[in-house]
Amino acid sequence: MTPARRDALLWLAQRWSAAVLALCLAVHLAVIIYAVRGGLTAAEILGRTRGNAPLAVFYGLFVVAVSIHAPLGLRAILSEWTLWRGRSQAWAMAALAVLLFGLGLRAVWAVVQ
Amino acid sequence: MGVTAGESSAQEAMLDVRVWHGAEHGEFRHYQVPRRDSQTVLDVVTYIQRHLDPALSYRFACRVGMCGSCAMTVNGVARWTCRSHVDQVTADGRLEIAPLAHLPVVRDLVTDMRPFFDKWARAKGRFQGATTRSDPVARVPPDTPERRAVDAAIECIGCGVCYAACDVVGWRPEYLGPAALNRAWTLVNDVRDVSRLERLRAVAAEGGCLSCHSHTSCSERCPKKIAPTAGISGLKRACARAALGGEL
Ligand code: SF4
Ligand code: SF4
Numbered sequence: 001m002t003p004a005r006r007d008a009l010l011w012l013a014q015r016w017s018a019a020v021l022a023l024c025l026a027v028h029l030a031v032i033i034y035a036v037r038g039g040l041t042a043a044e045i046l047g048r049t050r051g052n053a054p055l056a057v058f059y060g061l062f063v064v065a066v067s068i069h070a071p072l073g074l075r076a077i078l079s080e081w082t083l084w085r086g087r088s089q090a091w092a093m094a095a096l097a098v099l100l101f102g103l104g105l106r107a108v109w110a111v112v113q
Numbered sequence: 114m115g116v117t118a119g120e121s122s123a124q125e126a127m128l129d130v131r132v133w134h135g136a137e138h139g140e141f142r143h144y145q146v147p148r149r150d151s152q153t154v155l156d157v158v159t160y161i162q163r164h165l166d167p168a169l170s171y172r173f174a175c176r177v178g179m180c181g182s183c184a185m186t187v188n189g190v191a192r193w194t195c196r197s198h199v200d201q202v203t204a205d206g207r208l209e210i211a212p213l214a215h216l217p218v219v220r221d222l223v224t225d226m227r228p229f230f231d232k233w234a235r236a237k238g239r240f241q242g243a244t245t246r247s248d249p250v251a252r253v254p255p256d257t258p259e260r261r262a263v264d265a266a267i268e269c270i271g272c273g274v275c276y277a278a279c280d281v282v283g284w285r286p287e288y289l290g291p292a293a294l295n296r297a298w299t300l301v302n303d304v305r306d307v308s309r310l311e312r313l314r315a316v317a318a319e320g321g322c323l324s325c326h327s328h329t330s331c332s333e334r335c336p337k338k339i340a341p342t343a344g345i346s347g348l349k350r351a352c353a354r355a356a357l358g359g360e361l
């Protein structure tokens with residue numbers, strides 16, 4: 001793959017992940033506000049989330065979008081504000097993507113299992 | 114008439130002008146310049162050079178907004194000086210005139226424009242046709258979307274004002290910048306040009322159109338009322354489409 005094609009596809013990935021994030025965040029906030037009317041306990045939350053497959057899919061998607069979007073954004077910031085570029089930067093961002101993905105899925109698993 | 118020399122100089126309004134002297138390192142020097150009607154910033158600089166400091170270096174050619182050589186930083190803002198009137202740029206009669214930002218300073222108000230135009234070359238800003246002078250002239254209907262896009266962007270005079278106004282150029286020295294990308298956009302829309310893909314590759318590469326933040330300082334400042342931001346967005350879409358189609 002040419003560097004130009006790779007960069008253009010990464011740019012698209014950042015745009016699309018941003019669109020997914022915007023949607024996920026809106027739903028996330030709306031559900032929180034709706035759910036906490038009159039208070040909410042941890043037990044009540046877990047009661048709703050345990051075994052809830054649609055919730056797992058929704059937050060799974062959220063985690064995927066974050067893992068794509070955040071490292072790409074950080075990559076752009078690093079390239080603008082520091083001298084760190086190139087291969088080592090790309091590997092570090094890939095590692096960050098894996099880390100965010102792992103931590104995110106672990107959190108989702110913790111509330112739906 | 115009827116006013117003595119003494120009276121006229123006592124009443125004459127003066128401008129407080131600070132002008133950069135030196136290269137990367139230097140200092141602002143202070144001058145008093147008589148205020149005139151319809152006075153441009155370039156008139157002020159010329160007055161200083163003719164009457165107060167003959168060694169002051171600056172650049173201009175046409176004085177009518179065509180050549181693009183007179184751009185400077187005036188009270189912190191990049192402008193073409195030959196068509197910036199003093200009363201548009203200062204309310205209190207103070208002027209600070211410095212060389213354009215983001216370019217090496219040769220001396221005083223003169224910048225080295227080579228990095229700026231080298232980027233036009235990097236963005237493949239040269240027309241590449243497939244016909245010769247003996248072929249018939251191409252007919253390009255004026256109301257096609259491509260031709261309209263070219264029309265909106267073609268009047269660039271290469272003044273470098275947008276380049277000096279763009280923060281991303283300051284953050285990423287390799288960034289092609291609004292003028293070179295705007296030029297590439299006119300050629301991407303030129304139906305006679307045959308190096309479209311090569312050009313898209315050049316502008317999609319690191320430091321190209323995908324680095325633009327779309328924050329529109331370039332469009333805000335361009336004295337020719339061009340909107341490089343719009344062209345750059347067009348380039349981003351064209352690059353994304355070509356990347357998805359596997360052409361890039
Ligand atoms: S819109 Fe893009 S090119 Fe124009 S000033 Fe902003 S970052 Fe620079
Ligand atoms: S786009 Fe406008 S500001 Fe930029 S170089 Fe051309 S004329 Fe000057």
Ligand code: FES
Nearest residue numbers: 176180181183195
């Ligand atoms: S002197 Fe030519 S544009 Fe100002």
